[in-house]
Amino acid sequence: MSLTPTPAERLNRARADLRAGLPVMMGGALVAAVETLTPARLADLRALGAPELAITLRRAETLKARAYDGDLARLALPSDAGLEWLCAMADPADDLRVPMKGPFRHIREGDATVHRAGIALAKSAHLLPACLVIAVAQDFADLTHLLPGDVPLGPQGLTEVVSARLPMQAAKAGRVHIFRPGDGGEEHYAVEIGQPDRAQPVLARLHSACFTGDVLGSLKCDCGPQLRAALGQMGVEGAGVLLYLNQEGRGIGLANKMRAYALQDQGFDTVEANHRLGFEDDERDFRLGAQILREMGFSAVRLLTNNPRKITMMQAQGIQVAERVPLHVGETQENRAYLATKAAKSGHLL
Ligand SMILES: Nc1nc2c(ncn2[C@@H]2O[C@H](COP(=O)(O)OP(=O)(O)OP(=O)(O)O)[C@@H](O)[C@H]2O)c(=O)[nH]1
Numbered sequence: 140m141s142l143t144p145t146p147a148e149r150l151n152r153a154r155a156d157l158r159a160g161l162p163v164m165m166g167g168a169l170v171a172a173v174e175t176l177t178p179a180r181l182a183d184l185r186a187l188g189a190p191e192l193a194i195t196l197r198r199a200e201t202l203k204a205r206a207y208d209g210d211l212a213r214l215a216l217p218s219d220a221g222l223e224w225l226c227a228m229a230d231p232a233d234d235l236r237v238p239m240k241g242p243f244r245h246i247r248e249g250d251a252t253v254h255r256a257g258i259a260l261a262k263s264a265h266l267l268p269a270c271l272v273i274a275v276a277q278d279f280a281d282l283t284h285l286l287p288g289d290v291p292l293g294p295q296g297l298t299e300v301v302s303a304r305l306p307m308q309a310a311k312a313g314r315v316h317i318f319r320p321g322d323g324g325e326e327h328y329a330v331e332i333g334q335p336d337r338a339q340p341v342l343a344r345l346h347s348a349c350f351t352g353d354v355l356g357s358l359k360c361d362c363g364p365q366l367r368a369a370l371g372q373m374g375v376e377g378a379g380v381l382l383y384l385n386q387e388g389r390g391i392g393l394a395n396k397m398r399a400y401a402l403q404d405q406g407f408d409t410v411e412a413n414h415r416l417g418f419e420d421d422e423r424d425f426r427l428g429a430q431i432l433r434e435m436g437f438s439a440v441r442l443l444t445n446n447p448r449k450i451t452m453m454q455a456q457g458i459q460v461a462e463r464v465p466l467h468v469g470e471t472q473e474n475r476a477y478l479a480t481k482a483a484k485s486g487h488l489l
C-alpha cells in the first residue's frame with residue numbers, strides 16, 4: 140500500500156529516532172545508540188533482556204577488546220555497569236585518564252548481523268559508532284521497524300529541487316543547484332560556473348563540507364583555501380562544477396569531528412583520532428558525487444584533487460577522470476602535520 144514507508148524512508152526515520160534517544164526494532168531486537176541513552180531508558184532496556192554492546196573493530200583495538208566478528212566486537216553489559224561506563228566505552232575523550240575499562244565478557248555465540256546494522260545506522264546518524272542490542276520476544280508497534288538488510292543503503296536517487304543564478308566573487312556566471320535524496324535525507328549542492336560543455340571533460344571539484352575551514356577560516360586544514368582556489372580556477376577558465384557535499388569531517392559529522400579535534404589536542408593525528416572514535420579514516424561515500432555529476436549530464440571530469448581515492452571512486456562509478464588537476468593551497472604552520480599525515484597514511488599526492 141502506498142502509505143507504507145519504504146525501506147529508505149524507514150531508515151531515514153530510524154536515524155532521527157536514534158538521535159532522539161529512541162530505540163528502533165530490528166530483526167527481533169531493540170537497538171539503541173549509546174550516545175543518546177538516558178539513565179531511565181537504559182533501566183527500561185535492562186528490564187527487557189540482556190543488553191549487548193556493539194563497538195567497531197577500531198574502537199575495540201583502542202579498548203583492547205577482541206573483535207571476534209571481524210569488523211566489530213560484541214560485549215555483555217556488566218551487571219554493575221551504568222550509563223557512565225557505556226559512555227566511556229563509546230567515547231574516547233577520557234581514555235588517557237581512565238585507560239582500563241575491562242575485563243570484558245565477549246559474546247561469540249549467535250550472529251552479529253543486527254549489531255553490524257546498528258553500528259552502520261549510528262554512523263549514518265552521525266553519532267558515535269556504538270550501540271546496545273537487546274533481543275526481545277515482544278513487538279513494540281510504536282517504534283520504527285527495520286530489517287538489518289535495510290542498512291546501509293547507498294545514496295537514494297538524488298533529484299534536483301531547484302537551481303538559481305548566483306554571481307560570485309570568483310565568477311559572475313554562477314548557478315547553485317540543490318539536490319535532495321529520495322528518502323528526504325541530507326541535501327547536497329552543485330555550483331556550476333559558466334555553461335560547461337557536456338561533451339567535454341569538465342573542470343570539477345568534489346568538496347566535502349568543512350564548517351571550521353570553509354566558514355571559520357580554520358588553520359587546522361586546507362579546506363577553505365581549496366574551496367576558494369577551485370572556484371577561482373573555474374572562474375578563470377570560465378567553466379566548471381564544484382560539488383559541495385554535506386559530508387562534514389570526512390563523513391563522521393561535525394560533532395564527531397570536534398571529538399577528533401579534541402583527541403588531536405591530546406597528541407593523536409587525524410587518522411588515529413578517527414580510529415580511537417571507532418571510525419575508519421574516511422567514511423565518505425563518493426557514489427554521491429558521481430550521481431550528481433551524472434544527473435547534471437556530465438560523464439567525464441578534469442578532477443581537482445590530491446586524493447587518489449576520489450579518482451578511483453569516480454572511475455568505479457562510471458565517471459571518466461580525463462585528468463587530475465593538483466590543488467595545493469593553504470599550507471600553514473598549523474596544518475603542516477595534518478597534510479603530512481594525509482600524504483603518509485591516506486596516500487595523498489604531494
Ligand atoms: N575526521 C576528520 N575530518 C577532517 C579533519 N580535517 C578535515 N576534515 C574533513 O575532511 C574533509 C576534507 O575533504 P577534502 O577537501 O575533500 O580533502 P581530501 O579528501 O583530502 O581530498 P583533496 O582535497 O581533494 O585532495 C572535510 O569534510 C573536512 O571537514 C580531521 O582532522 N578529522
Ligand SMILES: [Zn+2]
Nearest residue numbers: 349352360362
Ligand atoms: Zn577542513
